[in-house]
Amino acid sequence: MSKKIVKIHNKSDRPNNIVEKENEIVEKCIEIEKTLPTFMKDFFIYLRNGVALSTRLAYLQDIFFFCKYLVSETNITTVSEINAISIESLNDVKARDINRFLGDYCTRYTVNETDMVTIMENHNRSLARKKSSLTVLFKFLYRDELISENITDGFNPIRLPKPQPDAIKRLEIDEVAIMLDIAESGNGLTDKERIYWEKTKLRDKAILVLFITYGLRLKELQQLNISSFNFGRGDFKIYRKREKEVNMPLNQSVEKVIFDYVQLERVSNDYVLEKHKDALFLSLQKTRMTEKAIRQLVKKYTSLALGTTKENGYSPHKLRATAATSLIQNGFSIYDVQNLLDHDNVTTTQLYAAHKKNVKREIVHRFEWLDEYDKKSSPLE
Structure with a gap:
C-alpha cells in the first residue's frame, strides 16, 4: 500500500517543516499507545497535555518496554499480548519488581533477531530515565485510584555521576x-x-x-x-x-x-x-x-x-x-x-x-x- 501524502494546513506561526516533524513524533506516540493497555488512556491524555512532545515519546517507549518485560520475563501476568495486561496485574506490581527490572534486567539484556543476537546495555543515565517514566505512570495510576498503593517511594535511587568541568x-x-x-x-x-x-x-x-x-x-x-x-x-x-x-x-x-x-x-x-x-x-x-x-x-x-x-x-x-x-x-x-x-x-x-x-x-x-x-x-x- 502506498504511503498517503501528508498535507499541512498550518494556521500557526510555526514553519511547516517543524509542524511536520512534530506530527511524525505524534504518529509514533499514537502507534505505541495502540499497543498498550486501554486502562492507560487517561494517562496518555495527561502526557499529551502535560509534558513536551519528545518527553511524551520517551515515556511511552519506556512504558512499552516495561510492559513487554512483564509479559515475557515475569509471572506477574499470564497474558501473551501487551495490550491484554490488566490493571489488576499492575496492582500486583511491587517496588521490588521495579527495582529488579531497572537494576537487574535493564542493565544488560539481549535482543534475538533472525540471524544475530544484539547485547543491549544501559548505564545509569538511561536507567534514571526509565525510572522517571515508571514513576510518572505509577503515580498517575495511584492518583486516579486505579491502583491501591503508591509504590514509587520504594524505588531504589539511581546515582548519576556529578558533571565534572574537566x-x-x-x-x-x-x-x-x-x-x-x-x-x-x-x-x-x-x-x-x-x-x-x-x-x-x-x-x-x-x-x-x-x-x-x-x-x-x-x-x-x-x-x-x-x-x-x-x-x-x-x-x-x-x-x-x-x-x-x-x-x-x-x-x-x-x-x-x-x-x-x-x-x-x-x-x-x-x-x-x-x-x-x-x-x-x-x-x-x-x-x-x-x-x-x-x-x-x-x-x-x-x-x-x-x-x-x-x-x-x-x-x-x-x-x-x-x-x-x-x-x-x-x-x-x-x-x-x-x-x-x-x-x-x-x-x-x-x-x-x-x-x-x-x-x-x-x-x-x-x-x-x-x-x-x-x-x-x-x-x-
Whole structure:
C-alpha cells in the first residue's frame, strides 16, 4: 500500500517543516499507545497535555518496554499480548519488581533477531530515565485510584555521576580557527572529500559558524529556514525546546557566511521540491539536510582540527560547549551565556565557566590595594 501524502494546513506561526516533524513524533506516540493497555488512556491524555512532545515519546517507549518485560520475563501476568495486561496485574506490581527490572534486567539484556543476537546495555543515565517514566505512570495510576498503593517511594535511587568541568569536551580557540580554515581551504581532506567539498564549502562553513557562535542545538540548526532570517532587522528565529520561539541577533560574521552560501552556492529553488524550498541547508540531493548528515559533517571537520579519526571527532553538542567556554573566556557573564544557550539552570553554565584559564590569578592581579602595585585606575583602561 502506498504511503498517503501528508498535507499541512498550518494556521500557526510555526514553519511547516517543524509542524511536520512534530506530527511524525505524534504518529509514533499514537502507534505505541495502540499497543498498550486501554486502562492507560487517561494517562496518555495527561502526557499529551502535560509534558513536551519528545518527553511524551520517551515515556511511552519506556512504558512499552516495561510492559513487554512483564509479559515475557515475569509471572506477574499470564497474558501473551501487551495490550491484554490488566490493571489488576499492575496492582500486583511491587517496588521490588521495579527495582529488579531497572537494576537487574535493564542493565544488560539481549535482543534475538533472525540471524544475530544484539547485547543491549544501559548505564545509569538511561536507567534514571526509565525510572522517571515508571514513576510518572505509577503515580498517575495511584492518583486516579486505579491502583491501591503508591509504590514509587520504594524505588531504589539511581546515582548519576556529578558533571565534572574537566570532562567537558570542546575545541580550544586555536582548534576552532583550524576547523574554520579547513572548511574554507579544504586542507587535510582526501581527494574524494574535496570533490564534495567544492560543492558545499560555503554551506559547511556557515553551519560551523552558526554552531560556534550561538551554541545551537542540532535540532535547532537543522530546522532553520531561509524565511527564518530577517537581514533587514538583523535577526533570525529559532524554535527551542518546550516550543519556545526565540529571535537571535545576527552579527557580521554570521550574516556574511549565510549570505555567501545562499547567494553563491545554494541551488536555485527552481530545482528544489516544494517541501524543501524554504530549507536553509540543503544536501547535494536538494533536500533538507538531516540531523545525521549534519552530525557527520561536524565530526569530519572537528576530527581534522583535532588531528584524530572521524570516529573520535566531536558532535554538534561539543560545539555547543565550545561556544559556551569561548564566550566565558572572552569575558561574558555566565548569566549572559545561560540566556544565549537556553540553559534551564545556571549551574549547567557554571560548568563551562570552570574552563576559563587562570581566572583566580587574573582577578587577584587586577585588584591591588596598595597604590604602588596598582597598575591601572580602571580595568578598562
